[in-house]
Amino acid sequence: MTVEAALQYLESQHNALIERLRDFIRIPSVSAQKSHAEDMHCCADFLMKTLTDMGLQPRKMPTGGWDVIYAEWLEAGPEAPTILIYGHYDVQPPEPLEPWTRQPFDAEIDEGRIWGRGSADDKGQIWTHIAALEAYFRTAGRLPVNIKILIEGEEEIGSDNLPGFVQQHAEMLKADAVLISDTSQFAPGMPAITYGLRGLCYLEVRVQGAKMDLHSGGYGGAVPNPIHALAEMLAALHDADNRVTVPGFYDDVTPLQDWEREAWSKLPFDEAEYIKMLGIQKLQGEQGFSTLERLWARPTLEINGIFGGYAGPGAKTVLPCWAGAKISCRLVPNQKSADISKKLENHLRALAPETVSMTVEHMAGGEPSAFPTDHPWIKAGERAISKGFGREPVYTRLGGSIPIVQLFSETLGTPVVLLGYCHPDCGAHGPDEFFGIDEFTAGARSNVFMLDEAAHIPSV
Ligand code: BES
Ligand code: MN
Ligand code: MN
Numbered sequence: 001m002t003v004e005a006a007l008q009y010l011e012s013q014h015n016a017l018i019e020r021l022r023d024f025i026r027i028p029s030v031s032a033q034k035s036h037a038e039d040m041h042c043c044a045d046f047l048m049k050t051l052t053d054m055g056l057q058p059r060k061m062p063t064g065g066w067d068v069i070y071a072e073w074l075e076a077g078p079e080a081p082t083i084l085i086y087g088h089y090d091v092q093p094p095e096p097l098e099p100w101t102r103q104p105f106d107a108e109i110d111e112g113r114i115w116g117r118g119s120a121d122d123k124g125q126i127w128t129h130i131a132a133l134e135a136y137f138r139t140a141g142r143l144p145v146n147i148k149i150l151i152e153g154e155e156e157i158g159s160d161n162l163p164g165f166v167q168q169h170a171e172m173l174k175a176d177a178v179l180i181s182d183t184s185q186f187a188p189g190m191p192a193i194t195y196g197l198r199g200l201c202y203l204e205v206r207v208q209g210a211k212m213d214l215h216s217g218g219y220g221g222a223v224p225n226p227i228h229a230l231a232e233m234l235a236a237l238h239d240a241d242n243r244v245t246v247p248g249f250y251d252d253v254t255p256l257q258d259w260e261r262e263a264w265s266k267l268p269f270d271e272a273e274y275i276k277m278l279g280i281q282k283l284q285g286e287q288g289f290s291t292l293e294r295l296w297a298r299p300t301l302e303i304n305g306i307f308g309g310y311a312g313p314g315a316k317t318v319l320p321c322w323a324g325a326k327i328s329c330r331l332v333p334n335q336k337s338a339d340i341s342k343k344l345e346n347h348l349r350a351l352a353p354e355t356v357s358m359t360v361e362h363m364a365g366g367e368p369s370a371f372p373t374d375h376p377w378i379k380a381g382e383r384a385i386s387k388g389f390g391r392e393p394v395y396t397r398l399g400g401s402i403p404i405v406q407l408f409s410e411t412l413g414t415p416v417v418l419l420g421y422c423h424p425d426c427g428a429h430g431p432d433e434f435f436g437i438d439e440f441t442a443g444a445r446s447n448v449f450m451l452d453e454a455a456h457i458p459s460v
Contacts, residue, residue: 002136002139002140002144002452003448003449003452005135005139005140006132006135006136006139006140006448007135007445007448008139009134009135009138009139010131010132010135010441010444010445010448013131013134013135013138014441017127017131017134017440017444018109018114018437018440020050020127021107021114021123021124021127021440022107022109022114023046023107024043024046024050024123024127025105025107025114025116025117025118025119025123025124026105026106026107026116027039027042027043027046027105028091028094028104028105028117029042029043029089029090029091029118029153030090030091030092030093030094030117031066031090031091031153031154031155031156031157032092032093032156032157033093040066040090040153041067043089043090043153044060044066044067044069044089044153045060047069047089047151048060048069050130051069051071051130051149054130054133054134054137055137056071056072056073056149057071058070058071058149059071061165061169063152063154063161063162063164063165064161064164065153065154065157065160065161066090066152066153066154067153068150068151068152068153068162068165069089069149069150069151069152070148070149070150070151070172071148071149072146072147072148072149072172073143073146073147074146074147075142075143075146076142076143076144076145076146076455077146080144080145080146080455081145081146081176081177081454081455081457082145082146082147082148082174082175082176083145083146083147083148083175083176083177083178083179083451083454084148084149084150084173084175084177084178084179084408084412084414085129085147085148085149085150085178085179085180086150086151086152086178086179086180086182086404086408087122087125087126087129087150087151087152087180087181087182088122088126088151088152088153088154088155088156088182089122089123089126089151089152089153090152090153090154090155090156090157091117091118091121091123091156092117092118092121092156092428092429094117094431096431099430099431099432100431100432101431101432102115102116102432103116104116104117104433105117107119109437112436112437112438113434113435113436113437114434114435114437114440115432115433115434116433116434117433118433119426119433119434119435120184120422120423120426120427120428120433120434120435121182121422121426121428121429121433122155122181122182123435124421124422124435124439124440125181125182125420125421125422125435125443126151126181127440127444128181128421128440128443128444128446128447129149129179129181129444129447131440131444131447132444132445132447132448132450132451133147133149133447133451135444135448136448136451143451144451144452144454144455145451145454145455147451148172148173148175150173152404155182155402155403155404157364158202158363158364158365158366158403159364159366159403159404160364162403162404162407163404163407166404166407166408166411166412167411170411170412173411173412174412175412175414176377176414176457177377177414177415177416177417177454178405178408178409178412178414178415178416178417179381179416179417179419179450180402180405180416180417180418180419181418181419181420181421181443181447182402182418182420183197183398183400183402183418183419183420184398184420184421184422184423184424184426185420185421185422185423185424185439186267186394186396186424187268187424188423188424188436189389189391190268190391190394191385191388191389191391191393191394191419191420191421191442191446192393192394192395192396192420193373193378193381193382193385193393193394193395193396193417193418193419193420194395194396194397194398194418194420195370195371195372195373195378195395195396195397195418196296196297196332196333196368196369196370196371196397196398197368197369197397197398197400197401197402197405197418198296198299198330198331198332198368198397198398198399198400198401199330199331199332199335199337199365199366199367199368199369199401199403199406200328200329200330200331200337200364200365200366200401200403201328201329201331201337201338201340201341201344201362201365202304202326202327202328202329202341202362202363202364202365203326203327203328203341203344203345203360203361203362203363204324204325204326204327204360204361204363205230205233205324205325205327205348205358205359205360206322206323206324206358206359206360206361207226207229207230207233207322207323207324207352207356207357207358208226208321208322208356208357208358208359209223209224209225209226209229209319209320209321209322209355209356210223210224210319210321211321212321213318213319213320213321214318214319214321215317215318215319216317216318216319217317219319220319223319224353224355224356225319225320226308226320226321226322226323226355226356227308227309227320227323229323229352229353229355229356230306230308230323230324230325230356232351232353233348233351233352233353234303234306234325234327236351237301237303237327237347237351238301241286241287242284242285242286242287243286243287244299244300244301244329245347246301246340246343246344246347247343247346247347248343249299249301249329249340249343249344250299252334252335252336252339253298253299253332253333253334253335254332254333254334254370256289256293256297256298260297260397261293263395264290264292264293264296265290267292267394267396269291269292271283271291274291277425285298286298286300295398295399296396296397296398296399297332297397298332299329299330299331299332299335299340300329300330301327301328301329301344302327302328302329302330303325303326303327304325304326304327304328305325305326306323306324306325306326307323307324307325308320308322308323308324309323326363327344329341329344330399330401331367331368332368333368333369333370334368335368336367337365337366337367338365341362341365345360345362348360364403365403366401366402366403366404366405366406367403367406367407368401368406369405369406369409369416370397371409371415371416371417372415373395375415376457377414377415377417377454377457378415378417380417380450380453380454380456380457381393381417381419381450381453383449383453384419384446384447384449384450384452384453385419385446385449387445387446387449388442388443388444388445388446388447388448388449388450389442389445389446390442398420402418405418417450419443419446419447419450421439421440421442421443421446422435422436422439423435423436423439
């Protein structure tokens, strides 16, 4: 049986697959930093070679930003379904480095885990798909379905160029379903299918006072301080119930469904344990919602960074002439990124005192998404994970964003199946990121089953 042979391959080639994954992780493909341009190209080449060795003819395609890697295998024929597998080869900057207890790009193996930036987000998870495809090619010499693979290099900086690429190549990317492993399990050993992600809008605001920094003794008390102005503006963005004060912010929010509320309340979520893991005193969030509801189904506003004035060592008496902040909102269906961005800007303008002038720069955005859990493709994912992990997945939504997911579903008119394999506290974007070796194994096995399950879903 082809599935058995493919699974056998995963087992016999386990060590070699892990070693190659480590090579992948060792390439510091940090898309946000221009100094890593060479590494970005090197990482793209690594994938080109990987896919070529598998017998595919991959293409490095320009996007206006970092290249996209694309390959397809359509020899299962027009009757068989076509799956588009998406992932990203870029990683977040590892900085700050002090809190890491391992080297971010050594791909050290310890405690049954591979440690390193990008090990979970998203290199290790892409690798579960590469392994599954390779397992079929090296055993059966073919796949049970048609496959298209798109691995981008700009996800961690907002996928600015990908929407244009997807629209331009909509025909090339046409598929019956999109498969993505860039989310997480609900708990270790408790795999999840994610049926909804939050969207995002992001802006940077700057307020300007005097035209130059001033002596805080010589001028302070008579001249406005833009840091004070900004602090007041930012403090006014939430009310006493932790609701966002931007007018119209909640207007388009699709309310949480009763069945979701019920199902999520049954998930084994230990709030005390969560608080301990985070090292906080207590949780804080919108009144009237549980923690999972706040994280998965409610929109939020976060200040990501605040800057201005003197923050160096020692005391410098200065009345700074400007201050700035980076603000993001996580969005839920049916909010629109551009709409919320505009409403936030208008609100900031209304809040800004006359003593400062204000400028706003709008940055990365992405729409929220949600998919029906009873869709045949999602059900196929459920069966695949059940076999791959030996345990049925739970259905979750997640708070993070994958900007292209909603566009895929709109442009291609297909569901997106989010099969998440990494640990929920895998250190993505933070220090000591890891991907469990057993997570890799169960993920790759699930993908093998998924390709087989997919072959039995009629193509539309
Ligand atoms: N893999 C994550 C998305 C994610 C995180 C999904 C947590 C579910 C749970 C992805 O790489 C990511 O970090 N996305 C960014 C998007 C942003 C840079 C536009 C995010 O969510 O902040
Ligand atoms: Mn990711
Ligand atoms: Mn990420």
